Amino acid sequence: MKIAVCIKRVPVMDRRFTIAPGGTTIDEVGLAYDVNDFDLWAVEAALRLKEQVGTGEVVVLSLGPDVVQEQIRKALSMGADRGIHLQAASVGADDLPVARALADALRDGGYDGIFLGRLAVDRANGVTGPVIAELLGLPCVTAVSKLEIANGRGRAQRELEGAQEIVEFPLPAVITVDQGLNTERLPTLKGIMGAKKKPLEVRPVTLDAPRVTVRRLALPPERIGGRIIGEGVGAVPELVRLLHDEAKVL
Amino acid sequence: MTTDFFAIDGSLAEEERAVRDSVRRFVEAHVLPIIGTCYVDGRFPRELVGPLAELGVLGANLPETYGCAGLNNVAYGLIMQELERGDSGIRSFASVQGALVMYPIFAFGSEEQKRHYLPKMAAGEIIGCFGLTEPDFGSDPGGMLTTARQDGSRGWVLNGAKMWITNGSMAQVAVVWAKTGDAEHSIRGFLVPTDTPGFTAKDQKGKLSLRASDTSELVFQDVRLPADAILPLxxxxxxxxxxxxxxxxxxxxGAMGAAMACFDEAVAYSKTRVMFGRPIGGFQIQQARLADMLTEIVKGQLLALHLGRLKDAGTATPQQVSLAKRNNVSVATDIAREARRLLGGNGILAEYGAMRHMENLESVYTYEGTHDIHTLVLGQAITGLDAFR
Incomplete structure (x- = not known):
């Protein structure tokens, strides 16, 4: 079982974000970075599958500047076997060139499965996986919350709005992982030290010119506090009036 | 708001940050949910020994050839910081296992002793304790009364008692320091399996600090040990x-970890606790508290990090370690107390961490060289005049 996992370096979300001068990017000062949560679950799914089968290889790919090697090494410290850094100085807002570069790197790899997170928590486009599948002509199963693989076929549960869908598919396939599939393991301290000795191949890539560009970033409006208009039955007519005339929800 | 106000993260190597983050997440997932109850119940959470070993924190700065993680001293320090962010008792367990039992076996043991003990201790299969302090000899350990006398068959017979021994009741092996003659220079270390006849360990009851830690009294009555029980070096x-x-x-x-936990708790509380119609964090008196706390945390972090770099370079002196221990534990104790006060009445509850850390740190202030003894160590280093010899 040979599985590729595509991971993305994203800002840790518990910080307060500000917009950088120019208005199209966030200010990176003071931010911490980690592997996208959904991608960590994809790594964990790949590791468990390899452990279940008993043999195989888990290869981790990430695209971007040299700093993404830190995230690749985190996946290696969790137990992945080797990493491929697709080196690009910067990555724009258009996911098609990203998916193309990943698909080119994956095409002749002989992978039984290509795992990604359902989306990255920074931009939340959620299209890289499906576009890779399209470019490689592979079946694509998105938002997987349960996964079984046996005899060259997969069976997955997908999370829909208010429903679940069970699908079956042949391998190789592209699978995007949703919350709930697993909880990722912590890198052990020996794993962290061992990751430095695992192979990490650097392949420079040239991305196609982006066709989507960010014009403007804006922070959500400050939430204003609630208003107490009265208590008991007497306040109801005024509440209904405000909901109708002001909030316009009735 | 984070405690990394001076962007010290940028001075850490990637694997140092990775180690810190793994241990922090472990503590958040496994220690914080149970530690308040363990503390109230007066119970060390033994169930965490296996998972802590699996994570690799036991003797983490010792070499990989003995089953350890082979980390540098800064990464080791960050582990202690994160464990004590959870509780001083958890950090004390790891300190004793790694620095006071595995380290002397590594530094003074025979190759056979190292190969027998270190991998099993890294794996948490053998727990160790360290017996130096005696009921009447704390700051002056050279006066110890415990003796090891050679018998006719070149084995050893151990007699005496040790007190305030962390891990004492649950340990399978004790590193016991005893006099083989009359003088201080006759003190040698011995590896004593705790199931040896004549060895007894008794839990010390009634602690109002380090309640989530095993603290015991050890008694040796004609404990017979083989000749190779001694740590030869x-x-x-x-x-x-x-x-x-x-x-x-x-x-x-570690003390900085406890201080950070108290600061984080105090900041969060100050922003949500409303009094006189607004969050108490908006009042100058609480802001002054928080500013003082953060300032001392930043200074303590920088001190610990620089000491770690000196230690990794092999140039750190015991006097520098004394200064760092003395300062960081002292300011952490003050920070915990101020956090407790900021939390008002809620600050006395086990639901919050501040008072637990405050009580714990009173022990940490006193053990491993009291604050006062470290003051005299520094006084000796400054003046060349020894105050306690």
């Missing part, structure tokens, strides 16, 4: 003191 009081320097180094980091 140990010699004189300087051997156990060398171990204590290792442990104190970790404490300088």
């Amino acid at each position: 140990s010699g004189g009081l300087k051997s156990p003191l060398l171990c204590l320097t290792q442990a104190r180094y970790g404490i300088a980091w």
